[in-house]
Amino acid sequence: MRNKILNAIENHARINTEDLAAITCSTPEVVEKELKKLEDENVICGYHTLINWEKVGEESADAFIEVKVAPQKGVGFDQLAENLSSYPQVSDIFLVSGNCDLMLVIKGKTMREIAMFVSEELSTIDGVLSTTTQFILKTYKKDGFEVENISKDERFALS
């Protein structure tokens, strides 16, 4: 039941509880309760809207930041990650394998704003050894959605 709900809403967060109940062979009351539980248990961590800000003329910039870190005794990377997550500019934090330790996604209004944040805030934090910034120039697909709608429905309308 839980998985049925999660599968149904993963790409369709705005579906109403009545439709959701129909899809999962349940009742709106049961679905409502289960959703509440999933939220309380932090299985559903939030509801997110994927917006193409450029389309409404808003300036925005995103960057990936590779961060090399000196791990701290006892807490590894967790303490630093927690500190970083308190910055509103930081939208994602991942612990990764490879050339760096943490991979961040930073959101700002302009590239300059992001660059300032990295040089003046991020790189001065205790434990941060170095950073590499990669600005995102264009987003083609995000969270499973094709942002520019590259592929249209090419099927014949009737067949």
Place this chain on the structure above:
Amino acid sequence: MRNPLNSYIEAIPPSGIRKFFDLVAEMHDPEVISLGVGEPDFDTPWHIRKEGINSLTRGKTFYTANAGLMELRKEIAVFMKRKYDLSYDAAKEILVTVGGSEAIDACFRAMLDRGDEVIIPEPCFVSYKPCAIFAGAVPVVLNLSPEHEFRLQPEELEAAITDKTKMVLLSYPNNPTGAIMERKDLEKIAEVIIRHDLFVISDEIYAELTYGDAEFVSIASLPGMKERTIVVNGFSKAYAMTGWRLGYAAGPAVVIKQMMKVHQFAIMCSPTLSQYAAVSALRNGDEDIQMMRDEYDRRRRFVLNRFHKMGIPCFEAKGAFYLFPCIKEFGMSSSEFAEEILKEQKLAVVPGSAFGESGEGFLRISYAYSLKDLERAMERIRKFIESLRNRQQ
């Protein structure tokens, strides 16, 4: 000049879907949305496409054996055993065709003599009747009834049989109704078939798209039926591979041998790159089917619930990706309904009558669309129905 045309072919009316297709095309309106497609909205799973690409890079671009790659036929045999408990000899009992479509055509040509009758239960896919006529046979339409959710009833079948009847076409899960036949339904049909010494062509192209607790059963798996049945299946629907043009027929060696003749002389062999890709589909495609089936099932429930909320009668179809709501309350033909909703709400649907007389009063609603698209489309149907009901008062 004399008439250049064959009178049988000329007399076959154009497909009822075609007429609506032209109507939609003429509108040139980007606002028009459709619930009219008969093919999956998913891309062919990547590993399958990759196998197709690989076969090209490695230069595997020659004819294959007429009956299809042996490797593929073996995988088809394994698949049919594993999924439907059907045992076929890859060497003699399986023919790889250009879609299920070609298998249907070749089967009729190989089995029916001029004047033989083939019983075709309607509503159904639009190709059967013309193909029977191509073969010189006589299609005998049997009108299925909504009271039985469009499942073929033994009494109905019995009543349609004459001394010329040679074959019965079964097409479940069904396009356009979404109806299925359960084991108990098939058993009753098998009894009639055997008693009258008939053959069955069973179009099982939607077999993998069966929902809920319903389990697909092939009539060929019932006692005494394998030797009387030609199973038609393919890759189009289960693996979202419509454009690859690949299907197959499985049946008694004596029949496959003659179908093979038709195929060999008319077609030579099925597309080679598609055959290589299909091997990967059968070997590694179970999860893809599962994923697509789960998604179709969610959509099916969604649309069904919306119709029920609108008070539109619609039985719970458990197969394919179609629902078949009844619109008789509005006192208009399904064609008129489809034309009006196209004009007023810019929604394209196929009238049930395109699939036979017994589809009159119904619409074929395809749910091979994203939930988001379905939501928009169902809202348009709701508005249209509301305006019709207001007009009626």
